[in-house]
Amino acid sequence: MKPKAVARELYETGFDFRQYIEHHGLKRSEGTVLRYLSEAYKALAQTVPEDHRTEAVRDLEEWLGETVRQVDSSLIDEWEKLRNPEEEPTVSDDSAGLDRPDVTHNARAFRIMVRNEVFRWVQLLSRRRLDDHEALAEVPTVDDTRRTVDDVTAAIAPYWEEHSMLPTDSYARGGAFFVLDDSSGIGTARWPVVQTIADPEGHHEWVIEGQVDVEASREAGRAVVRLGAIRRL
Known part of the structure; x- marks a missing residue:
């Protein structure tokens, strides 16, 4: 498996992360799949030139980042903190009581999930x-x-x-x-x-x-x- 191939299949099949793991019987490799998705997100965020960042590319980046964040936010949050050290993290008031970031807070990514x-x-x-x-x-x-x-x-x-x-x-x-x-x-x-x-x-x-x-x-x-x-x- 390659990071981009996993991300592409996840997007094209419409599965969320849990459904993808169950469909392919990858419970024992869950951490590896998550790492692949994280790597694909970082590559997309870092390597696509600004003049090639179409709305479709931005949609894919937001969706992929939020997909990883909902499973293990540390994989994204620490990297983004290093990438943008001066940017303060935003926390939604609606996230109180949740054990993960509020998935509806990122409207663009959530719309793609829907x-x-x-x-x-x-x-x-x-x-x-x-x-x-x-x-x-x-x-x-x-x-x-x-x-x-x-x-x-x-x-x-x-x-x-x-x-x-x-x-x-x-x-x-x-x-x-x-x-x-x-x-x-x-x-x-x-x-x-x-x-x-x-x-x-x-x-x-x-x-x-x-x-x-x-x-x-x-x-x-x-x-x-x-x-x-x-x-x-």
Whole structure:
């Protein structure tokens, strides 16, 4: 494994750190994976010239740094202190009582975490596999009801009657198809989120709706997003 390859796969699959470790059975190598991610973050922060730091690069840097910080903040905090010795660390009042930095405090990184989690749902639906539908059925719901594999299959079945594929390329992942309403602030319990499916015909009439559970996210140190409807507009 190489640091950049681990970081790229983590980003592209939409896994958080815990999910990535479980998916690959890397419990015994957890420290190594975390070190790889830390090295990838530092390389990104130090080596990319300013005139090449696009919004996408800045998004990736913020997300990667926050991902590492939520697992072991010392790996990032000490390095950033040496890098910027005159800069005072900022601490959110909302972090009181948490055993890690408040993941919602870095708005840019948290938004990417939410987007990655929601797009992971798209990826699970795209492969039309039973185990992927099972994984989606295990996602907490907006109303706390239990969703079954049959529920997931039935919800997306009409889409497959209309389309031959469900794209998951970079275009489908684009920001134009993702809407997060965080205007009410972190004091609000839930933030609505909508992911539009970029169907190959370009109709864009199918959406996956959800809600970001803000308090649960702060406690877990990752984006906790509850699944709502999978439907045609």
